[in-house]
Amino acid sequence: MGLKERREREREERKRQILAAARSLLFEEGLQATSVNKIARRAELGVGTIYFYFAGKEEIFAALQEEGIEVLQAMILRDLEGAKGPEERLRSIARTYVDFSREKGDYFDIINYFLSSPGVMFNEDLKERIDQRGNRVVSLLVSTVEAGIASGDFRKVDARKFAMMFWATLHGLMLFRKLKTTMLRGEDYHALVGYAVDHLVGSIRGESNTG
Amino acid sequence: MGLKERREREREERKRQILAAARSLLFEEGLQATSVNKIARRAELGVGTIYFYFAGKEEIFAALQEEGIEVLQAMILRDLEGAKGPEERLRSIARTYVDFSREKGDYFDIINYFLSSPGVMFNEDLKERIDQRGNRVVSLLVSTVEAGIASGDFRKVDARKFAMMFWATLHGLMLFRKLKTTMLRGEDYHALVGYAVDHLVGSIRGESNTG
Amino acid sequence: MGLKERREREREERKRQILAAARSLLFEEGLQATSVNKIARRAELGVGTIYFYFAGKEEIFAALQEEGIEVLQAMILRDLEGAKGPEERLRSIARTYVDFSREKGDYFDIINYFLSSPGVMFNEDLKERIDQRGNRVVSLLVSTVEAGIASGDFRKVDARKFAMMFWATLHGLMLFRKLKTTMLRGEDYHALVGYAVDHLVGSIRGESNTG
Amino acid sequence: MGLKERREREREERKRQILAAARSLLFEEGLQATSVNKIARRAELGVGTIYFYFAGKEEIFAALQEEGIEVLQAMILRDLEGAKGPEERLRSIARTYVDFSREKGDYFDIINYFLSSPGVMFNEDLKERIDQRGNRVVSLLVSTVEAGIASGDFRKVDARKFAMMFWATLHGLMLFRKLKTTMLRGEDYHALVGYAVDHLVGSIRGESNTG
DNA sequence: CATGAATGAGTATTCATTCAT
DNA sequence: AATGAATGAATACTCATTCAT
Incomplete structure (x- = not known):
């Protein structure tokens, strides 16, 4: 043995x-x-x-994707350290995703590649692993939201669904970065991202905090 | 002549x-x-x-993208006809984007292609045209939101920013459809989309309606 | 009419x-x-x-070649103005050819193109015109040599043959410029050209001047 | 192994x-x-x-050029066998270059191709090899001149520079072969080459032989 | 006179993958 | 276990020239 x-x-x-x-x-x-x-x-x-x-090229890329997700996770965890309170934590994660897409653009690209390519499919093993890693990242979001709910900072939303939506919004916005020279010409892209985060965070703030 | x-x-x-x-x-x-x-x-x-x-391959694809955006616009307008009230209109647009990404998947792909490929850049003319068409679609969202604000159905948000965010969320979620077999295995993708739309719509509902 | x-x-x-x-x-x-x-x-x-x-692409290029030869001629005549005496005149022409090949590289290239392409052939008209222009330039060399012979500065060489050889040497050396990074690495290309001109000029200097 | x-x-x-x-x-x-x-x-x-x-097309051509240079070298060495004395050796090399450019015209063309194309550049390895082969041929010229100097047949010239010039003249004249039907129409191309060789050889003949 | 649409063989180069050794 | 030779279809794009209008 x-x-x-x-x-x-x-x-x-x-x-x-x-x-x-x-x-x-x-x-x-x-x-x-x-x-x-x-x-x-x-x-x-x-x-x-x-x-x-x-098994092939895609599998190598998939492994790289795994890496990318891990890097993202590490970045999130690192940035989360200084963040106090659920709201600030949520904002921190958003900020980190923005940074990740810019600073680790190639990892972001590879994640987006698998998200965007309709044809590519993984084998079961791979699925499993991507699943786990991905969920670990989403979990950071989910538990942040849950913590906020528990503390009363956030309203009682479906934490997982909200987390997925939060991520979808961020991911979509990162793709929109390309529109800076077309549809978003003359507009403030950075402000748009800020707005979206504000809005989403605001949207789950507990009523007591809204006033 | x-x-x-x-x-x-x-x-x-x-x-x-x-x-x-x-x-x-x-x-x-x-x-x-x-x-x-x-x-x-x-x-x-x-x-x-x-x-x-x-001029080249990209230009053909760009023309196809224009087509795609027009098809999307037509679908949105068609579906919008039966929709009464700002909220229902917003939901209608979201529903249509979901349908578009499923039924006209290739048009969606080509839109996503330009969004996702960092290298590809248009010439000025093309930019202008894409800009216009894209804005026409976004305008449908914007004016729906504005109408809602005017009628008191929606809160006084930045209509354009909200519209872009709304679209980003939907676009991101459409990409997540691919996660059905991995991260979203066992979860209800359709319900997730529904949740997101509900949440976003709810998030701008006028306070009078929230209670 | x-x-x-x-x-x-x-x-x-x-x-x-x-x-x-x-x-x-x-x-x-x-x-x-x-x-x-x-x-x-x-x-x-x-x-x-x-x-x-x-008639075709080659003919346009041929016309451009004519232009190039004329430009060369003009440059030679211009530079010749300050040159006193046959020897200095010969050196002046050489210097001008070097300048021409560097400063009007594209004209030089087109001349070399026709010289180097075995396949390309002109029609009779074209031949005639190239012939005339080319000879006009060579004439400048020939008459310089002849003047030198008449004045006793140069030995009694076959002026036309010497002129052609002089030009061939210069042209060959201009092509060798490319060898700067290979065969002529570490050697002084400029000095080589200078040497060649010195040598050729010296080779026809009248004996009385040699002492 | x-x-x-x-x-x-x-x-x-x-x-x-x-x-x-x-x-x-x-x-x-x-x-x-x-x-x-x-x-x-x-x-x-x-x-x-x-x-x-x-690695690419140019590399194949470069290999062919190497071949060509080797063929030239072999031809020179072969013809050199019967040649007695430095002067006759120099003439032999010239004759061989003329033969080479006529009989192995395609090899000559490919050598000229690299000499004439400003854009094409070799990688370092290739440079080195071309360098060596080329120098081997030039060495034949150089050592012939040096032998002539040593024997007193030739004057004390810079052997390497003279050799390069000698080659440049020959190469230029070979390109001029194309002018047979234009500028050199009616003239004796062969005699021109003969003249050039005579002149160059004569130009380095030791003074004792000139008288 | 002038046009400009149409051609299609041609270019160098890349690629993921296979398989005999 | 490891190799690396071999593939050949595929890529986007260019070009000099013709010819019907």
Whole structure:
């Protein structure tokens, strides 16, 4: 069994090595320019080897997506530290998502890639993992909302549904960043995002706090 | 001058013919599989001819996007007819966007394509046109909100900002449809959308109606 | 006959217009990027019109080559003004060719294009004109040499052959400019050109002057 | 390690195969008509395979240029065998370059292609190799001149600079072959080349021999 | 005279994936 | 377990030229 374990460990090691290559390419050249051949070259591995560890290109990207979600989670947690009170926490998460989409644009792109590509489908394993990681992030939102409800800061909303909606709004707005030069020309994009967050946060504030 | 006019008309005719080919390909094979060569083949035209009428692939897609926005607008207007009152109108628009993203998925995809691809940029003319069409749709949202404010049904919010946020939320949620099999597994996607619309509509309802 | 003349004049006018467009393209985008369609667009003429005035692309380029040769001639004459004595005149011409190849690189390129392309052949008319212009430039060299011979500054060489050789050397050296980063790496290209001119000039200096 | 060696050998084999196809195309259809797709078809290989062995079109051409330089070198060495004395050796090299440009015109063209195309640049490796091969040929000239100087046949000139100039003159004159039907019409091209060689050789002949 | 629509073979290059070794 | 050679369809786009009007 020691053998089996070692095998397993080596396997994980190799996967990490491949992902490191893929990640550096992603950040250096962007999603589109990141091909399997390039990954192999950078990882100093044969192309075939890549396919031994990953079922295909999408799976590598999916792994990168996982990473991205983890990075996002870490950023949220980090920023959450200084945030006092449910409302401030909600705002903090929003702010972090905005930062994430700007500073870790390639991770954001890859998340958006899977969200936007109708064709791409994961296998069950992958689904499971994405599911978990994603939910962990959403959970941060959910529990923030729940905490607010418990403390009376927020109204009794369906915390999970609200969280999903909150995220959808943010994600949509991040895509709208591109409209800065067209539909949002002359308008203040940053103010729009601020408005949306204000509005959504305000929309669940407990009545006692509204007055 | 009759000649010039005829030329112009024929030119428009050809463009329509090319767009028809592009559109049918888009709907049959999807965005990704729609290439300039295929469009030319289907239109029974030389590839060069395509480039005589359109500056490049993106311009064809942009035209298709315009179409998509117009289709969306028409759908919204059609559905709006039966809707009485600002609130019901807002809900109607949301419902229509959901329908649009499902029934005219390829048009939705192409709109999302331009929203999601950081690299792609339009020339000024195109920007202008997209701008106008897009704003026309957003205007439907804006004026609905304004009407609601005027009638006292809605609170005095920034109508345009709220409209953009409303659209962002819907757009984000439409992308989340893909999560049905992962993060939203076991949850009711439809109910989520319903919840979001309810929440947003509720969030601007005039205080008199809230109680 | 007044009509005929007017026709002729208008025809020349149009050709000039086309060449102006071609020339500006040549200098802005280079030889390779200059296509007939682009020329037509810039000249605000139909493509067909271009073909009414020029037999084809090569003919336009040939006309540009003529221009280039004329520019070269003008430069040589201008620079020759200050040059006293046959030897200094010869050096002046050499210097001018070097300047021409650097400052009017696109004209140089087009001359080299016809010199280098084995396939391209002119019609008789064109041949005649190129012939004349080219000879006019070579004549400047020839007569400089002849003057030197007459004055005793130069030995009694075959003036025309020497002139052709002189030009061939210069032209070859201009092409070698590209070797600066390879074969001539670490060597002084400018000094090489200087050496060559010195050597050739020295090689025909009359014995009385050599001492 | 036997495997690695075999791989390497096979790799070289394939490259040779591709170059054979490219070479035969070059000689049959000329430089311009030689495209990567045609090379692939002739080599009975997929296009992608070509790119597996060569970084791109220019690299194939560069390899062909190397070949050409080697062919030239071989020709020079072969012809040099019968040549006695520095002067005769210099003349021999000149004669060979003339023959090379006529008999191996396509190799000459490809050498001229890299000399004439301002845009095309090699990578460092390629530079190095071209550098070496080119210098090997120039060395033949240089050492011939040096031998002449040592023997007192030639004056004490800068051997390398003279050699480069000598080559430049020859190369320029080879390009002028095209002028046979225009500027050199009625003149004896062959005599011009002969004159140039005579002149250049004479120009470095030691004084004792001049009288 | 002038137009400009139409062509379609052509360009270099990329790509994810397979499979025999 | 690992390799890397091979594929070939696919990509967007260009071009000189023709010809009916």
